[in-house]
Amino acid sequence: MPMKERRGKNKSKEFQSQFYPGFGYVADRRRKVVDRSRRLVKLRNIPDDDIVRLLGHRAPGGLYLSLHPPLDELMEAYDPIKELVVPTPGANSGDRLRFVQMVDSFWRAPIAPWLRQRLYFTRFRGVDTVVEAERTLLEMRERDVEAVTKLMIEMEVFDTARTALRSITPQGHSTRLDEMDLMFDARKRYILDFDSGHVAYIKNMHAETLDKPIPLGFPVPDNELKAIDVTFRYDTSQYKSKAEVLIVLSRIGELRILGGYKPDLINNM
Amino acid sequence: MSGPLQKGKLPKELTSEMESTAKASQYLRAAVRALRDFLPIEKKRRVWKTLEKIFEAEPIKQSDFQMYHRGGYAQSPQKTAYQKEGMEIALERNIPAYQQSLMEPMGQRDLRSVTISQTDIRVEPEALHYLNNFAMQQMYDDIKRTVILNLDIPHRTIQVRAGKEVTPESVNQYLRSVQHTIGGGSILLEQVADVDPVLTSDAYCKIITGNDEIKDFIDPRFIIDIDKMFHESKVKKLKEAIGDTIHLVIRAPTIAVRTADAGAAFKWGAMNSIIAFIGTYRLARDSVISDIAFATRQANVVLLGDRGWPSRAHAFNEYGGIPFGYLADICQGDSELPAKPFLQVALENEELARKYISKTLGCLSIVVPVLSEIWAGLYGSDNFSLTPGLVVASICADIQEDFLDIMTNLASKYFARITRTNIHVVPARWYNLRWVIETIVHEIMTTMEKYPTMMELLWSGIQRTFLLGSMAANMAALLTGSTTAGLWALRYTNALLVKEGWLRSAAGDEMVDHIGMPNSCSLRLEEGGLPELQGMNSPANIFGIAQAYGMAGLGYCAALARGDPWVCSPIVKVAFADPSLKFNFKNPLADIIAGAQKTYKPAGERALKKEA
Numbered sequence: 001m002p003m004k005e006r007r008g009k010n011k012s013k014e015f016q017s018q019f020y021p022g023f024g025y026v027a028d029r030r031r032k033v034v035d036r037s038r039r040l041v042k043l044r045n046i047p048d049d050d051i052v053r054l055l056g057h058r059a060p061g062g063l064y065l066s067l068h069p070p071l072d073e074l075m076e077a078y079d080p081i082k083e084l085v086v087p088t089p090g091a092n093s094g095d096r097l098r099f100v101q102m103v104d105s106f107w108r109a110p111i112a113p114w115l116r117q118r119l120y121f122t123r124f125r126g127v128d129t130v131v132e133a134e135r136t137l138l139e140m141r142e143r144d145v146e147a148v149t150k151l152m153i154e155m156e157v158f159d160t161a162r163t164a165l166r167s168i169t170p171q172g173h174s175t176r177l178d179e180m181d182l183m184f185d186a187r188k189r190y191i192l193d194f195d196s197g198h199v200a201y202i203k204n205m206h207a208e209t210l211d212k213p214i215p216l217g218f219p220v221p222d223n224e225l226k227a228i229d230v231t232f233r234y235d236t237s238q239y240k241s242k243a244e245v246l247i248v249l250s251r252i253g254e255l256r257i258l259g260g261y262k263p264d265l266i267n268n269m
Numbered sequence: 270m271s272g273p274l275q276k277g278k279l280p281k282e283l284t285s286e287m288e289s290t291a292k293a294s295q296y297l298r299a300a301v302r303a304l305r306d307f308l309p310i311e312k313k314r315r316v317w318k319t320l321e322k323i324f325e326a327e328p329i330k331q332s333d334f335q336m337y338h339r340g341g342y343a344q345s346p347q348k349t350a351y352q353k354e355g356m357e358i359a360l361e362r363n364i365p366a367y368q369q370s371l372m373e374p375m376g377q378r379d380l381r382s383v384t385i386s387q388t389d390i391r392v393e394p395e396a397l398h399y400l401n402n403f404a405m406q407q408m409y410d411d412i413k414r415t416v417i418l419n420l421d422i423p424h425r426t427i428q429v430r431a432g433k434e435v436t437p438e439s440v441n442q443y444l445r446s447v448q449h450t451i452g453g454g455s456i457l458l459e460q461v462a463d464v465d466p467v468l469t470s471d472a473y474c475k476i477i478t479g480n481d482e483i484k485d486f487i488d489p490r491f492i493i494d495i496d497k498m499f500h501e502s503k504v505k506k507l508k509e510a511i512g513d514t515i516h517l518v519i520r521a522p523t524i525a526v527r528t529a530d531a532g533a534a535f536k537w538g539a540m541n542s543i544i545a546f547i548g549t550y551r552l553a554r555d556s557v558i559s560d561i562a563f564a565t566r567q568a569n570v571v572l573l574g575d576r577g578w579p580s581r582a583h584a585f586n587e588y589g590g591i592p593f594g595y596l597a598d599i600c601q602g603d604s605e606l607p608a609k610p611f612l613q614v615a616l617e618n619e620e621l622a623r624k625y626i627s628k629t630l631g632c633l634s635i636v637v638p639v640l641s642e643i644w645a646g647l648y649g650s651d652n653f654s655l656t657p658g659l660v661v662a663s664i665c666a667d668i669q670e671d672f673l674d675i676m677t678n679l680a681s682k683y684f685a686r687i688t689r690t691n692i693h694v695v696p697a698r699w700y701n702l703r704w705v706i707e708t709i710v711h712e713i714m715t716t717m718e719k720y721p722t723m724m725e726l727l728w729s730g731i732q733r734t735f736l737l738g739s740m741a742a743n744m745a746a747l748l749t750g751s752t753t754a755g756l757w758a759l760r761y762t763n764a765l766l767v768k769e770g771w772l773r774s775a776a777g778d779e780m781v782d783h784i785g786m787p788n789s790c791s792l793r794l795e796e797g798g799l800p801e802l803q804g805m806n807s808p809a810n811i812f813g814i815a816q817a818y819g820m821a822g823l824g825y826c827a828a829l830a831r832g833d834p835w836v837c838s839p840i841v842k843v844a845f846a847d848p849s850l851k852f853n854f855k856n857p858l859a860d861i862i863a864g865a866q867k868t869y870k871p872a873g874e875r876a877l878k879k880e881a
Contacts, residue, residue, distance in 0.1 A: 030772075041282050044272035104773075106724060107331060112772035133730025133775055154272070156283055174724040175378055176333040184336060184378055197276050218276045227284040231771050234718050239770045240711040249769055250707075253761040253786065254699050260787020 022245040026237045029230045034118045040155040044217040051150045056204035057098045066094040088126040090141020098142040100149045103135045105162040105183040106174040108225040134173035160199035161219030316671040320722045328722040342369045342376040347393040383665040396865035397657035403871040404864025405639045408852045413531035414521040416538040419569035426564040431557045433550045437486035444491045447474045447545035456548040469522035471872035479511035498846040502608040503834035510839040518844045523873030532584025539566030594801030594837025597825035599845045601855040602632030610693035610832040616685035623677045634663040635857040641814040662732040694750035706758045731815045734775035738763040739819035746823035750830035752800040755823025760786040781813035801837045
């Protein structure tokens, strides 16, 4: 084949990330949450000051404490990476590191810890995160953490009844729900306000009592939570019927085992 | 607060996928209908009955209407008693002590006593803490104080180097002497002080041998009789494996182990057995003694555990150094069952197969979690608050029993027929195992989803990993007879299967499994080695307390599948078949319950003898 014709054929396609295998709404939800090109739906508006009060790291309107002068004022040795990576606003201003810790109920929370972590990796920058059975810790520069907390509370990945901000005593994700269908919290940081129907935080993330409650909005009802569930469950989306997910998992398992044993064995797989 | 979210309605953009798909909602309704149909079947499960009894409510109810209204810690009689005791201690010593009322009141959720599986006995979780339960401490002490010495080399040294004659009488005389010295009695010098025999009444030595002639001439009080302790089909194999040699099983006094550490048991046993040699054979203090000392305490010694890391568990015989295979050998529940490949048993009789499982895993699921909790609590992180979690998961509320039912059912229904083709185990291939691993994990996950009360009991990710991973590992090993296959199942379940199903795993504790998957076939030491010989101190296993039961269980199940009477060492298997041991390794649950009810009498107490 002459070179002229070959040129057109070998045109390489642009790489497209594949976020999650499988069909059905659970796999779709998982793909949507981690795909930064897809917009998350905004469900509520929370004032900035309320976010600051919920986090409890500084007083609303207070100054940000800094670890170092703003990057513009620093004389640093030349480093090409620093030219390539644009610093986050918090890093640029030299903010200290602060955290937000989210707890997701086992009972139909709109997001779950490992997906939350993947969301952090794909949608945010400058993150440090730890996942545990019930909680996901996110550490960032202070003004960055405030910005992403606002985003996370306002968007569809937060439900006032099944997701919570907790630093101390985060347990309770697998405990039965209370009479208002809220996730159990041994520190009782939030209550359901009967007048407005909103869930209101009466304590901040560290379980320190707030001067006035912060309403975060209506809890999403149970049947609606089922519609946006991200976990496979026996009564909505059965795990054992998810053939493609299981085939991919099995393949990963096999590749890891064989590759760890003798890398040559996975050459033709 | 303002925003687009209205009461009871998510935006169409989010739910449209669900609602526009008629199929999905039909499927939902069908699932709910199916659940209603299956309710009578669910009610027959043993876990339903037990959870209903514990929570005094329908176990599938998702809400707890009494939450926050139960009166805090006061709902637990044990915690209330502790609070009272704490106040008394504080008044007596004038320093505040145990105090529940710090910060916000804790314990607003349901704090209930739990039922021990297959019994009606209810205990509070406090009673299953290893420091409150003396039987658990005694179990660990009995393991720590066991040292096994081979007597062939010292006897040969006495004959060759010292020129003394070894006869049946002298051997019996030696065994009588060693019973005296092992309790702290002096045999050589009258000036030295003796130990009060009441304090060391649990110290003794016994003989293991595979030779019937040797057994005949030794005083039966000093023998762990293989013929009596094991099923006849196992006796022959064990005797052949042990052979004509004589092993001396030393039980150092519990008080010595508790005063120092497990390393003391080795020193204590070695020194006192040498002194008994000196006394019996009237040896002078010449160079022969050093040869006999070496022959006795160094040349051929079986220690249960190797050394751990220097900063903490530095001695021999501590849990970190004990191979998982030895832990399985320590369990004696299955001694009286015939040595037969498991699938053959499952084909003949499903009930008997279930009994095999109960006797093996039922025993192991007490020994390993208790030791793991001591490991995590005292060696790993000190007063780790999860302490009774694993024991609750393994022996309470019939949860594990229910999963073992599923396991036996799967094995006998789908795999037992393979034995008709003269194959006793399923070939250990990934695609043979994938289906069964996934099936059992899905079954257990489904059960947990169905029963919110069970999830409340298993409040930590470690507890769920402990059950899910070990069930899959045990199942794979039980079918294939291969520990490596069991390891694949354990790693695959914890690192991938459960995590991707619920997007939630075990508080980072599945880290071992992520690293362990590529290492699962490796015999290189830095990557773990043979599964039976791995221990908590193997690379990456240190904090994998949830995996320890699976790791020990897969060895046990593989031996069960092959019909082998022991997992790792016939000597350790026989050494713990000893009925004189303080802790009952044949039926550990009975002792643990006695410990929980405060009726268990441990050894090594300092205040046993009242001064006259």
